[in-house]
Amino acid sequence: MATTEFRNARFRASFADPEQLLHAVAHLRSAGHRVLDTYTPFPVHGMDEAMGLRPSRLPRACLAFAILGLALAAGLQIWTSAIDYPLIMGGKPLLAIPAFIPVAFELTVLLAGLGVVASFFVAARMRPRLRIPDLHPGANDDCFILAAELAADVQFPAVARELAGLGASETSLLVEDRFQRDTSFWDRSAGAGALLLACLPAFLILALVPVLNRDFQKRNLAWDGGMGAPLSAQAFDASGVLPGGEVLQAPPPGTLSRRGDPPLAFGPGKAEAERAGRELQNPYQPTQGRFNRGKAIYERVCATCHGREGDNNGSMIVARGAFAPTVLVSPVVRGMPDGRIFHIATFGGPTKMKGYGDLLSREDRWNVVLYVRELQKGSVKPAPAPVPAGVQP
Amino acid sequence: MSETFTVPARDLTKSGIPTLADIGERLRGGAWAFVLLGAALLGLGLVLQAERGWGNLLLTAFNLACVGLGGLFLLAIQSITGARWSDPILKAHRAMPALLPVAGVLMLMLWFGLATLYPWARPDAATQHALHGRLGWLNPPFFFGRVALIFAAWIWVGRRLTQQGKGAAPFILVFALTFSVANFDWLMSLEPVWSSTIFAIYGFSGMFLQGIAIVTISAIVLRRVGLLPAVSKAQNHDLGKLLFAFSSFWAYIFLSQFLLIWYANLPEETGPMRLLLQGRWMPLFYLNLILNFFAPFVLLLQRRAKTNETVLLATCALLLAGRWLDLYLQIMPPVLHGLGPLFGPAELGGILLQLGLGHLACWPVFMKDANPAQELPQGG
Structure with a gap:
């Protein structure tokens, strides 16, 4: 690292007035002296020009940090919302750029501000x-x-007299060497390159977005930001479920499952349930895997009310005296066709049971039917209810 | 330390030394030609397609009023803050309020096209459920009463401010109220069912930005012909910073309006926005953002650019075009009823009229401050 070379003596001069200092700085420079620094209690307008200082390099650092902040904010939001965990919110596209602007703006300003202060500390060796x-x-x-270095072949007393004539209250030679400085790393092209390099990861994220997100073009980027054709049902369409067309209570009629099941050709109601019993067959082959799946779902969802063996034994609502649900292993249910049970699992029962069509997939409901059939045969040994550790039965 | 420019003043004549009055004479002929041609084209537009002609007349009147208000507003805040940086350029925006009476006359001419422009002025408004409740405020006599009152207030307060230098603080208060009403009345009620509470601030941000752009252009041009010798790099830097700041402010207000409407997507708010975002209007919507924010932001980001006269002039030209486009996008989509963006005689006529009237109204006021016999310095 190159260091500043001093060939001649340094001196200082103090003034009582900023205008005098400005004048003296201009005078010294025109006489060939080198003004090293000035010390003022407040910023003096025009001092930069008078000292011949180059424009500050801090704006460069500020721009670099601002771009870094922008790229990080954009990368973070695009990655989380459009790629890693895509969720449709408010019917907006996944890559909803207007929604990203506030965060991007804040992060840009934050990093630019913190970065420029940090750069200043580094550059000023604070x-x-x-x-x-x-x-x-x-x-x-x-x-x-002011502190300055004498021009060659000039003696200090002559300069001191000149400065006194310009209003200096005190002048003296300096012995200490506080002006010895390394030239800054950031001055050289390597410094600018290092700043750009620091921004590289963020730019890489941005560049990788279209590659990583396979259906990027298909559903994410809508030029009108999804205003014209929202992805979901319109938020304030009347639902038709509640009196007065109240909204946001239940999915509107005709809403399709996001799992991709085709629409069911049956509606709710007793007549439809009987029709389902006549017309519907379990479309899935009874395998051990489906049986296990049905058992798991039954014990997690159904057993709370119907009991683990379908006989209301261990039912939480019976134990608390609410009411007794239909006994699944009773002759009535035994006589029901598969389609009827499936219909009840989907739309709910004739009395109190709610439908599970919007919670369980169609296959899972058929799996439950499969398991209930095996329960009714009595061939199943359901797992004993787990006893919480440390509790006496 | 004010650095003086080394750019030589422009040589305006081949023979003899022109005086300030000579320049005025020469420009006045061109300005009259602009006004006559513009009025003829606008008249032609009115005959050919009434709603388009009236829409452009409204645009012309509103924009001229905004130029006048921009000058007044700059004058007022400088008077309130006791600013000294702008002393060398004060001449330029002291002349701008002279446009207010002209704009007022043009606004009153809308009496004849009211029903063409505004749905609430049509005979069937009382039968429409969405409109009949608003007719207490939006009816022709009350509307024009407000137009007259608002312009009277602007002209009166403006005259006091420019001639006596008094009343800057009351002007700000009056301005805030009247300009909001003017925006709601004249522009937003073109689509009476639509509403945006930030609309007047949006209008203000554009108006102020345009005012700064015009002051910048006139300061640079007047300095180049040698009339504002005291304008220095420092003033240019300040004007450049103001342009940069208020271009960003415009973008901030734009986003504040757009983001909420976009996010909530309520039917009664989305309508006009959706029209702009789809189909043939969409390129203009994005062009508006580029002209008013992205281009100035990039052009003026560097410190060097803020003191460079060529960059400043180019940016101001973009901003003036952007302001016209911004108003066009606020006025025309509802007026044209689903017709795409159109640019033809009516639009060109409106622009020519703005330029010509701008010169004719402002120049005499500017001359009053200056010495008519002043000779323009030659060379550097």
């Missing part, structure tokens, strides 16, 4: 507990001070 003695006792109080 750190906690850093203590630099004042160049002059009044440096941060009411004095306006």
Whole structure:
């Protein structure tokens, strides 16, 4: 790393007035001296130009951090909403760009702000507990001070006299070497390259989005942001379920299962249940796997009311005295055809039972029918109800 | 430390030294030609397709009023804050409020096209469920009473502000109320069932941005012909920062309106937005965003660009075009009833009329401040 070379003596001068300091800086520079730094209690307008300072490099860091923030926010939102965990919300496309703007804006501003302050600390070599003695006792109080390096072949007393003529209240030679500085890493092209490199991961995420998201084009990107053709049922369409067309209570009629089951050709009601009993057959082959699945679902969903053996034994609502559901192993249910039981599992029973058509898939409901049939044959030994550890029966 | 420019003042004549009055004479002929041609084209548009002609007249009147208000508003906030940075360019926006009476006359001419433009002014409005409740506020006599009152207030307060330098703070209050009413009345009621509570602020952001753009253009042009010798790089930098800031402000308000409407997607709010987002209007919707925000943002991001006169002029030209497009997109979709975006004689006539009237109204006021016999400095 190259360091600043000093060939000549350094000196300081203090003034009582910012205008005098500005004038003195301009004068010294025109006389060939090198002004190293100025110390003022507040920013003095025009001092940058007078000292011939180059424009600050901090905006570059600010831009880099802003782009990083933007890319991170966009990448995070696109990854989570459109790729990794796609959920349709409010009928909007998964890649709902307007919804991403506030977060992207905030993160851009946040990273730009934090980044530029951090860059300033790094560039200015600031750190906690850093203590630099004042160049002059009044440096941060009411004095306006400059430090400069003498031009070649000029003696200090002559300059001191000139400065006194310009209003300097005190001038002296400096012995300490606080102006010895390494040239900054960020000045060189490697520095700019490093900043760009820091942004690379975020850009990579953005570039990978179309690759990773296979049906990206198909359903995500709608130029009108999904306003014209929302993906879901319209939020405020009358549902027709409750009096007065109240909404957001139950799915509107004709809503299709998101599992892709074709529409069922039966509606609710007793007549439809009997028709289902006549016309419906279990379309699935009875395998051990389907039986196990039906058993699992039955014990998780149905056994709460019907009991683990279908005889209301261990039923929670019977134990609490609510009412007794139909006994599944009774002759009545034994005599029902498969389709009828499937219909009840789907739309609910004639008395209190609700339908499970919107909670269980069609295959799962048939699996439950399969299991209930085996329960009725009495060939099943249901697992004993688990006893919570540490509790005496 | 004000750095002076090294760009030579433009040589405007081949022989002799022109005075300020000479320039005015020369430009006045062109301005009259613009006004006559513009009025003729607009008249032709009215004959050919009445709703389009009236829509463009409304656009012209509203935009001229906004230019006048932009000048007044800048003047008022500078008076309130005691700003000194703008002293060298104050001449430019002291002339802008002269447009307010012109705009007022144009607005009153809408009396004859009211039923063509506004659904609530049609005879069947009283029978329509969505409209009859609003007729207490939206009816022709009350509407034009408000137009007259609002313009009277603007002209009176504006005159006090420009001539005596008084009443800046009351103006801000009056302006906030009247400009909101003007936006709700003149633009939003084109689609009376639609409503957006942030609409007036949206209009304000565009109006103020346009005002800054016009002041920037006139400051640069007047400095180049040598009339504003005190304009320095510092002023250009300040104007560039204002342009950058208020372009972003416009985008912020735009998103504040758009995001909520888009998210909630309520039928009565979505209608006009959806029209813009689909079909033939869509390219203009995105062009509007580019002209008013993305292009200025990119152009003015660098510090160097904010002091570069060429960049500033280009940005201001984009912003003025963007402002016209912004108003076009607010006025025309409901007026044209499903016809796509159209650009023809009526639109061109409206633009020419704005340019010509802008010069004719503002130049005499500007001359009053300046010395008519002032010779333009030659060369550098």
